[in-house]
Amino acid sequence: MSEPKNPDGSSPLDRLIRRKEEAAKTGRHWTGGGDARPRRRLPPGQHKTIKWPVLDLGNQPNIAPKDWTFSVAGHVTHPIKWTWNDFMAQPQETVTSDIHCVTAWSRFDNLWQGVSARHFLDVVKPKPTAKFLIFHGYDGYTTNVPIEHFAASDTIVVHSWNGAPLTREHGGPVRVVIPHLYFWKSTKWLKYVLFNDNEVPGYWEVRGYNAVGDPWREERYG
Numbered sequence: 001m002s003e004p005k006n007p008d009g010s011s012p013l014d015r016l017i018r019r020k021e022e023a024a025k026t027g028r029h030w031t032g033g034g035d036a037r038p039r040r041r042l043p044p045g046q047h048k049t050i051k052w053p054v055l056d057l058g059n060q061p062n063i064a065p066k067d068w069t070f071s072v073a074g075h076v077t078h079p080i081k082w083t084w085n086d087f088m089a090q091p092q093e094t095v096t097s098d099i100h101c102v103t104a105w106s107r108f109d110n111l112w113q114g115v116s117a118r119h120f121l122d123v124v125k126p127k128p129t130a131k132f133l134i135f136h137g138y139d140g141y142t143t144n145v146p147i148e149h150f151a152a153s154d155t156i157v158v159h160s161w162n163g164a165p166l167t168r169e170h171g172g173p174v175r176v177v178i179p180h181l182y183f184w185k186s187t188k189w190l191k192y193v194l195f196n197d198n199e200v201p202g203y204w205e206v207r208g209y210n211a212v213g214d215p216w217r218e219e220r221y222g
C-alpha cells in the first residue's frame with residue numbers, strides 16, 4: 001500500500017501517531033471479550049505472529065554499551081546510577097515469556113536474559129510511598145506502571161533475546177520486559193526510572209491508552 005499524499009505536510013510518523021490516537025479514541029482493536037480468562041495463553045482479540053514487529057516513535061537511539069548509563073531516582077532508599085559494567089555485574093537471570101502488543105499481535109516463547117525486577121527492587125529499596133514507576137527511554141518515550149505490576153516474578157530488564165544481544169531496533173542495549181502487560185509498557189533504550197507517589201501518564205497514556213494495560217482484561221484504552 002502506498003502512503004497517501006500529505007498536503008498538510010505531515011510526516012509518516014505524525015500520521016502513525018494520529019492513527020494510533022484515533023484507535024485509542026474509537027476503541028479500535030477492542031473486541032469486547034469481557035469474559036477473558038487468565039488461563040488462556042492467547043489473550044482475547046490477539047493473533048499469533050512468528051516475526052517480531054518493530055514499533056516505536058521512529059527515532060531509534062544508537063547507544064553503545066560503553067556510553068549507556070541508567071539511573072533510578074524518586075521514592076527509593078538507594079538511588080542508583082549504573083554503567084553497562086555495573087548492570088552486567090548484577091545476578092543474571094533467564095526468563096521465557098510471550099509478547100502481547102496492543103495492536104493485536106502476540107509472539108510466544110521469547111527467551112530473555114538480564115536482571116530480574118525483584119533483584120532490581122532489592123537493590124533500590126522502594127520507600128512505602130513509591131506507588132508508580134515512570135520509565136524513560138533514550139528516545140524521550142515514557143510510560144507509567146503501578147509498582148506491583150513491575151514487581152511481578154517474570155518482569156526482567158534485559159540485554160539479550162533468544163541468546164543474542166538485543167538489537168538496536170528492539171531497544172538495545174537494555175530494555176524492560178513486563179510480559180503480563182501490553183508491550184507498550186516495556187520501555188526500549190532504557191535510561192531512567194522514577195519511583196513516584198502518584199501516577200504521571202506516559203506518552204501513550206496521555207493519548208488514551210490504559211494506566212495498567214492487562215491483555216487478559218483487554219485494558220487497551222481508557
Ligand SMILES: Nc1nc2c(c(=O)[nH]1)N[C@H]1C(S)=C(S)[C@@H](COP(=O)(O)O)O[C@H]1N2
Pocket residue numbers: 052053054055056057058101102136137138139140141169170171183184185186187188189190
Ligand atoms: N523507548 C521506547 N520504548 C517503547 C516504545 C517507544 O516508542 N520508545 N514503543 C512501545 C510500544 S508502543 C511497543 S508495541 C513496543 C514495541 O517493541 P518492539 O519494537 O521491540 O516490538 O515497545 C514499547 N516501548
Ligand SMILES: [Mo]
Pocket residue numbers: 055101102103183184
Ligand atoms: Mo505498541
